[in-house]
Amino acid sequence: MKAVQIVKPNELKLIDIEKPVITEKDNVLVKMTAAGICGSDVGIYHGTNAAATYPRIIGHEMVGRVEEAGPGVANLKVGDRVIINQVTSCGHCYPCKIGRGNVCDSLAVRGVHIDGGYREYIAVPESDCYILPESLSDQDAVMIEPTTIGIQSCTRADLEKDDLLLIYGSGALGSSILKIARLLCDHIIVADVVDDKLEAAKANGATHTINVLKENLIEKVKEYTYGHGATVSIDAVCNKDSLINLLQATGNAGRVMTMGFSTAPTEINQFLVTSKELDVRGSRLQNKMFGKAIELVNEGKLDLTNSISHTFPLTKAQEAFDFVDSHDPSIRKIVLTFDF
Numbered sequence: 001m002k003a004v005q006i007v008k009p010n011e012l013k014l015i016d017i018e019k020p021v022i023t024e025k026d027n028v029l030v031k032m033t034a035a036g037i038c039g040s041d042v043g044i045y046h047g048t049n050a051a052a053t054y055p056r057i058i059g060h061e062m063v064g065r066v067e068e069a070g071p072g073v074a075n076l077k078v079g080d081r082v083i084i085n086q087v088t089s090c091g092h093c094y095p096c097k098i099g100r101g102n103v104c105d106s107l108a109v110r111g112v113h114i115d116g117g118y119r120e121y122i123a124v125p126e127s128d129c130y131i132l133p134e135s136l137s138d139q140d141a142v143m144i145e146p147t148t149i150g151i152q153s154c155t156r157a158d159l160e161k162d163d164l165l166l167i168y169g170s171g172a173l174g175s176s177i178l179k180i181a182r183l184l185c186d187h188i189i190v191a192d193v194v195d196d197k198l199e200a201a202k203a204n205g206a207t208h209t210i211n212v213l214k215e216n217l218i219e220k221v222k223e224y225t226y227g228h229g230a231t232v233s234i235d236a237v238c239n240k241d242s243l244i245n246l247l248q249a250t251g252n253a254g255r256v257m258t259m260g261f262s263t264a265p266t267e268i269n270q271f272l273v274t275s276k277e278l279d280v281r282g283s284r285l286q287n288k289m290f291g292k293a294i295e296l297v298n299e300g301k302l303d304l305t306n307s308i309s310h311t312f313p314l315t316k317a318q319e320a321f322d323f324v325d326s327h328d329p330s331i332r333k334i335v336l337t338f339d340f
Helices: 039-046 144-156 172-184 195-203 217-224 242-249 270-276 290-298 314-325
Strands: 002-008 011-016 028-037 062-069 081-084 121-124 129-131 164-168 187-192 208-211 230-235 250-258 279-282 310-313 334-337
Touching (some): 002 314, 011 314, 028 081, 039 314, 129 290, 144 172, 164 217, 187 195, 195 208, 217 242, 242 250, 250 270
Parallel strands (some): 187 208, 250 279
Antiparallel strands (some): 002 011, 028 062, 062 081, 081 129
């Protein structure tokens, strides 16, 4: 079967590998139908994702149909459309014992530490498969995984109705966070450098927007938060300056969420953290949030349709990644398909 492997940074190959077989543990065989390209996949391709190991079959936004189910499978049947959890954990270390398996001491993420979904078939445990809502196409269903990341960040932030939220960045990550935040919080500020993205954020529930190339972020946040500053700030930009900007924009007793994976040095000011008694919290991956995301879709609270801007067959993955690197403004979400 065909698979896409990153041999080493900046070297992508289409390879032939053996079709997997089900085992007692990996008791469901899934035929892949759609797999999203995420910013972290691009980071693995370019060698900027510190968590990745090589060579690696990447892809963690994984949608497919059950091709075969083992004798111990209770809740799935052949033909079921599913999305696959990318997180695998040991279940017995300290993080797992306190219910935080997404940061397991032996964490292995499909597509990052172990092979992922850019292949025609994958064998996984039944417990890692979630049946898709009938309302979503396979391609749109890819967006469930980014949605879980948004749910995780808002959960880690303890986001509440009366919070004054700042989402810094309105790309794919920021947009996913906004879709969840607007269900939880009434006052949302979105900051970015692209007016079109800010207009989309306003249409999708942002109370205020800030173009940081034209306006002073700190001053506008103070203006939009009655002089206090944000009570919660979420970094969906994840560059070397974003954390210090959020420490400045967040008011006393606030929470600042970091989500970046760069190992490059970044500025931080202890006075800002200590004097405001800020909570600076990381948010990584998602912690069993697929069920919540699917529930929101089924309840009509979350619309993930028409999210995909471009598709490429798996066999043209190099072309797809080159297109991502072009930064074409028409790009929203790119999905690899398996109908070749």
